Amino acid sequence: MTPGSNLPLTAARVAVDVTAPVRLDVSGLLLAADGKVRSDADFVFYNQPAGPGVTHSAAPAGGDTITVDTAAVPDGIEKIVVTASLDAAGATFAGTEPTATVRNADDGSALASFTPPRLGSETALVVVEIYRRAGAWKMRAVGQGYANGLAGIATDFGVTVDEPAAPSAATPQAPPAPPAPPAPADHWAPPAGAPAPVAAPPAPPVAPSPAAAPGTGTGTGKVNLDKGRVSLQKNQTVSLVKGGRPLLGSVRMGLGWEPAFRGKNIDLDASVIAYGPDRKKIDNCFFGKLMILGGAVQHSGDNLTGEGAGDDEAITVHLGGLPPEVTGLVFVVNSFSGQKFSDVAKAYCRLVDARTGEELVRFDLTHAEPRTGVMMAKLIRQFSGEWEMTAMGEFVDARTVRGMVKPGGQAL
The missing domain is CATH 2.60.60.30 (sav2460 like domains)
Known part of the structure; x- marks a missing residue:
């Protein structure tokens, strides 16, 4: 519409x-x-x-x-x-x-x-x-x-929102409420008589799973999220587990890049491919198909230049809402116009908690090849239910997500 x-x-x-x-x-x-x-x-x-x-x-x-x-x-x-x-x-x-x-x-x-x-x-x-x-x-x-x-x-x-410090109320036809402090400015105060949010009981302490320390170069050391943000190098893996519990909420994979030469626009396209246990494609999400799997995966839309600070394109995944037949996700970036990644600088991907905006995992691409596609990262569902993210940085000759399906499946 x-x-x-x-x-x-x-x-x-x-x-x-x-x-x-x-x-x-x-x-x-x-x-x-x-x-x-x-x-x-x-x-x-x-x-x-x-x-x-x-x-x-x-x-x-x-x-x-x-x-x-x-x-x-x-x-x-x-x-x-x-x-x-x-x-x-x-x-x-x-x-x-x-x-x-x-x-x-x-x-x-x-x-x-x-x-x-x-x-x-x-x-x-x-x-x-x-x-x-x-x-x-x-x-x-x-x-x-x-x-x-x-x-x-x-x-x-005709609804007004009281100051957070005062008793919360939403009263029709009342005079406008005074300006709220900056931090909670975009929250509705609960109406009079509505139940206040109830905090969930604290989880029992769980000993974190032992994990190897991060490696270097192409090492395969695996960590979890207990110590905060994790910076990965190529082929390293992080388990999306915090406090002994798997992360199953909404996460956003932000992908960004800049032109290697000033004044030269770079039009790249970020996509994600969903695979089943047989490594066969179930669906893919890209600028031409912004939502798949019933809304469990959503794309932010196409960026035509790569200029400006922040993520150029983002893909949000509701981990707990993915169908059980989806066991792997591969995040890729392609150059439909044929520009090579040797013309790209500061390419990265980062996994963000979509609810809080907290950056969980980051992978900076430290080298480039004169090719038109790159597999940036993959998420793999484990038998125990949690997800693992692995930094990839593998270049291929493919200008669209269609050309990434076979190498993405082989990389799972």
């Missing part, structure tokens, strides 16, 4: 999955004919997950879901808007556009999808809306952004 487009809903119960390469806070607001909430009961989010006909839950493949049972929505409600705000303080949606997938909530079939284009300084969005028209229910793609975060949405829809 494109901004402003609409379509009739063919299901009475619809689920709106909102996902992005970064952690989002997703909410649903039930609006009356005046475009405002009637009370805090019309504000549905992680800390108040149920309202009249609307519920909040975790999406099956990462992200959050707002489910609307149109038959249970009160007569006085004209529309339900689905919003998203960034979890990280000060972050904007530039380069991290969310995707809304609308499904039949009963059989899971996809009805529509929408990714707001051309986002920049926005810190909160109205992504889509479910609305009544002439007695029928429809969906509209919106993509309206707010540079002032949740406060902008609150002003529009």
Whole structure:
């Protein structure tokens, strides 16, 4: 769908999955004919997950879901808007556009999808809306952004957010709340009477698995994440385990590069190939196919120049949401235009916790060959359930991800 487009809903119960390469806070607001909430009961989010006909839950493949049972929505409600705000303080949606997938909530079939284009300084969005028209229910793609975060949405829809230091409340038609401190500025305060988040009980102490110290050169020493960020060299492996527990949340593989010669653009394409236990390809995710495996793997989109700081392209993987038949992922970079990696400087890949933004593992490519493809890293699922990441740095002659499928399978 494109901004402003609409379509009739063919299901009475619809689920709106909102996902992005970064952690989002997703909410649903039930609006009356005046475009405002009637009370805090019309504000549905992680800390108040149920309202009249609307519920909040975790999406099956990462992200959050707002489910609307149109038959249970009160007569006085004209529309339900689905919003998203960034979890990280000060972050904007530039380069991290969310995707809304609308499904039949009963059989899971996809009805529509929408990714707001051309986002920049926005810190909160109205992504889509479910609305009544002439007695029928429809969906509209919106993509309206707010540079002032949740406060902008609150002003529009009659919900205010109190200072974090004060008792939390979301009160319709109340005066605007005073500015919040910078750190929690992009978090909704829970409505009055909503239960406070309950911290999970501390895990029992588990002795970390013995691991060899990191090697050098092409050594194969393997470590885990207990001591913080791990820097890998070629062929080294890290077990994605921390405190004795496997990492099974959402991780982001960021890939970056710079032109070796000033003023020369480098158009490279990052991709990931998913394999089964027989080393045969199950699917691949790249700039032309931004989501695979039911949303468990998502691509950030194509970067045409390689200029600028930070990751050029990113691929987010919800490890716990991968189908059991996926046992290996190979992350690759290709030059479709035929430019060689000898024209590329500072190529790297890094694994980041998508929820916290913490960098977990980094691999800097220290040499280059005049070839058009490189296998940067692989993730392998172990029999015990945890994943291991190995730095590769293997060059091949292939200008597209299709040409990487066979060498990627051989490298598993």
